[in-house]
Structure formats: C-alpha cells, structure tokens
Amino acid sequence: MNKTNHFDTAAKTWDNEETIQRNDAFAEAIKKYLPEGVARSFLDFGCGTGLLGRPFAENSKIFLGIDTAEGMLEQFNLRYGPWFQVKSLAINLEKAELDSSYGPFDVVMTAMAFHHLKEPIKMLDRFKRYLAANGLIFIIDLDEEDGTFHPDNQGMGVQHFGFSKAQYEEWANELGLKLIAHEIVYHINKNNRQYGIGMAVLKRFTDLKGHIELSLDSAAPDY
Ligand SMILES: C[S@@+](CC[C@H](N)C(=O)[O-])C[C@H]1O[C@@H](n2cnc3c(N)ncnc32)[C@H](O)[C@@H]1O
Structure with missing residues (x-):
C-alpha cells in the first residue's frame, strides 16, 4: 500500500479527538507569529482534511490546501465548501510544480507531512519560492525519533523519523533561509512514552535579488 492509498483509506475517520486536539495546538503555536487583524494568503501543504486551517481560512485572502x-x-472540501477563498488542489508537490497563478503566500505551513517526503529540502526550497516578501514558513512535524512512532513505516509512506532543530538549521543555511x-x-x-512535535519557523534571509533582508514582518512580534 503506498502513502496515497493509506491516507485515502484514513480520510473518513481522520478527524478524531486526538487529531483535532493536536491541530488546535499547532494552530495556536502558529498564531503567536501572526498578529490579528491582517488578512493573509495561506498555503497548507499536506492539508489532509483541513484541520489546521480552521482558525485561519475564514478571514484569509486565499487559503490553498494541497494534498495527494x-x-x-x-x-477538506466538505469542511470549507461555502467559502470562495478556500481552494484545494490534488497534486503531488514533490513531482508537480504549483501553477504560477497561485501565490505568493504570506504563510506556507505544513503539519505532519514532511516525514513523508523523499527530499524534504527540495520542498523547503519550493516553499521559499512560493513565499511573499516577509512571509513565514511553518514546518510542524515529529521531533527526531527512533522509528517507533508509526506502526508500519513502509506501509504508511514514512521516509524520515522526524527532524531535529539542527536539521532545520542546516537546511536554512543551505537555502538562504533564517x-x-x-x-x-x-x-x-x-x-508508553512521549513523542515531541516540533515547529520550525523560517523566513527568507535574502530578498529575491539576493540582498539581505533587514526588516522583519512589521506586523509580526520581535523574534
Ligand atoms: C499525516 S497526514 C497530515 C494531515 C494534516 N496536515 C493533519 O495534520 O491533520 C500527511 C498528509 O500529507 C499528504 N502528503 C504526503 N506527501 C505529499 C506530497 N508529496 N504532496 C502532497 N501531499 C502529500 C498525505 O496525503 C496526508 O494527507
């Protein structure tokens, strides 16, 4: 069974007490970096049923959910059907490029999808290209673990056993992100143990011409 089949099968029962609770916690963590009262454009990569987007989609300029x-x-479409600014795209972003009519996005976010990617750094490089000036990238995923989190790593399409802070730092340095x-x-x-879920917050270190970006998002808190 490949990863798409696994998540197609899981979709109808994906929303449960635990997935709702954890996505609520993820959204709260993201919100700390996004002062209220600003309408933003969002890309949610590996959006699943759209649990993460609930606090953001309604007042967004555009909210795009991507999933294979x-x-x-x-x-996702049942949840957000009535809202014209919310769209979904069924593409494999490791293989297909996002149409240039989409973006740039003020926020590119992803929850629990990065460990399914063969080459996560390539996806992060895409995220960087999709990012608006002063935009922010949020990657939420398992902190580095020992491979025991998923009951069937191969069957569930797991490519990485989480990611450490050092790993995000290495990618950031390589890609000109901060x-x-x-x-x-x-x-x-x-x-019988706890697995941590980490959140990396990244922004571009240089603008599109390669100049160092000195100003941080004026609407964002001091980092
Ligand atoms: C563990 S689920 C997380 C879903 C949702 N973010 C949540 O936390 O409830 C991972 C999701 O990433 C999607 N996914 C994995 N690889 C992908 C790819 N290359 N392109 C688009 N979506 C992908 C899967 O189909 C799945 O829905």
Missing part, C-alpha cells in the same frame, strides 16, 4: 490524497481533499524559532509545540503519548 483525494479522499482527504473530499473531507530559522527564527524552533519549539516543541505538542506531545503525543503512545508506546
């Missing part, structure tokens, strides 16, 4: 699993996007924060935003209890 059409079953997940069916649930890791402005890294924090553990949630814990999942299973297998």
